Amino acid sequence: MNGRQCPGTCNAAHRRNGAGTLISGDPVWCRRCQALIRARLLDLDDQAALLAALEGGHRARSGERVSGSRGRPSPAPHVDDLDELLHTLLGWEDAYREHRGLAPRPRRGRFAPTLAGNIAWLAAHLDGLLSFDGAADFGREVLRLHRRLVRHTRGGRSSGRVRMPCPGCDLRSLERDEAGEGIRCRNRRCGRTYTSEEYESRMRGAEGGEAR
Ligand SMILES: [Zn+2]
Ligand SMILES: [Zn+2]
Numbered sequence: 001m002n003g004r005q006c007p008g009t010c011n012a013a014h015r016r017n018g019a020g021t022l023i024s025g026d027p028v029w030c031r032r033c034q035a036l037i038r039a040r041l042l043d044l045d046d047q048a049a050l051l052a053a054l055e056g057g058h059r060a061r062s063g064e065r066v067s068g069s070r071g072r073p074s075p076a077p078h079v080d081d082l083d084e085l086l087h088t089l090l091g092w093e094d095a096y097r098e099h100r101g102l103a104p105r106p107r108r109g110r111f112a113p114t115l116a117g118n119i120a121w122l123a124a125h126l127d128g129l130l131s132f133d134g135a136a137d138f139g140r141e142v143l144r145l146h147r148r149l150v151r152h153t154r155g156g157r158s159s160g161r162v163r164m165p166c167p168g169c170d171l172r173s174l175e176r177d178e179a180g181e182g183i184r185c186r187n188r189r190c191g192r193t194y195t196s197e198e199y200e201s202r203m204r205g206a207e208g209g210e211a212r
Helices: 010-017 031-055 077-100 111-124 135-154 196-211
Strands: 174-176 182-185 193-195
Touching: 031 077, 031 111, 031 135, 077 111, 077 135, 182 196, 193 196
Parallel strands: none
Antiparallel strands: 174 182, 182 193
């Protein structure tokens, strides 16, 4: 059927000149949105690691919730976000394995290896995931989960954020201090600080390394 529209935001911006319009046989998402979803999906792993580091780590999920049995609110909102992230993505892996008649998902261990393995599997099957029956919902969920995690990892101070990963812990957890004189790592387990001069020389070193 002609005239189907990509479910992505590309429609709203470019509807008039026809971008995002799909013709028969095309996948559900247009090329531009496919690339965006791939990038967001792969970044979810880093964002989850950063959020866990900023908030003090992910509690191992057990059969019962620490907070639920006592009727208190969740001890840390990020735990719920990370749980939701993992369960949503695992749900998509399970759904797509069933759709394709593939073997059941293997056990991968604790939170971090399970999430990493799950995201790698989804990325390896992304072309199929973006064109099967659940493709519109899958893509929307990846984008929504990413928006949500990024909102937390930015901590509302996006202007002070620094792009380069912390040389100490390799997370994108650096920000400028309030005075703008130095850089500090927001990961509590790392907590390194750098003067502006140290940071700039590290940046030059990193760029030189890439050029070689
Ligand atoms: Zn699109
Ligand atoms: Zn660090």
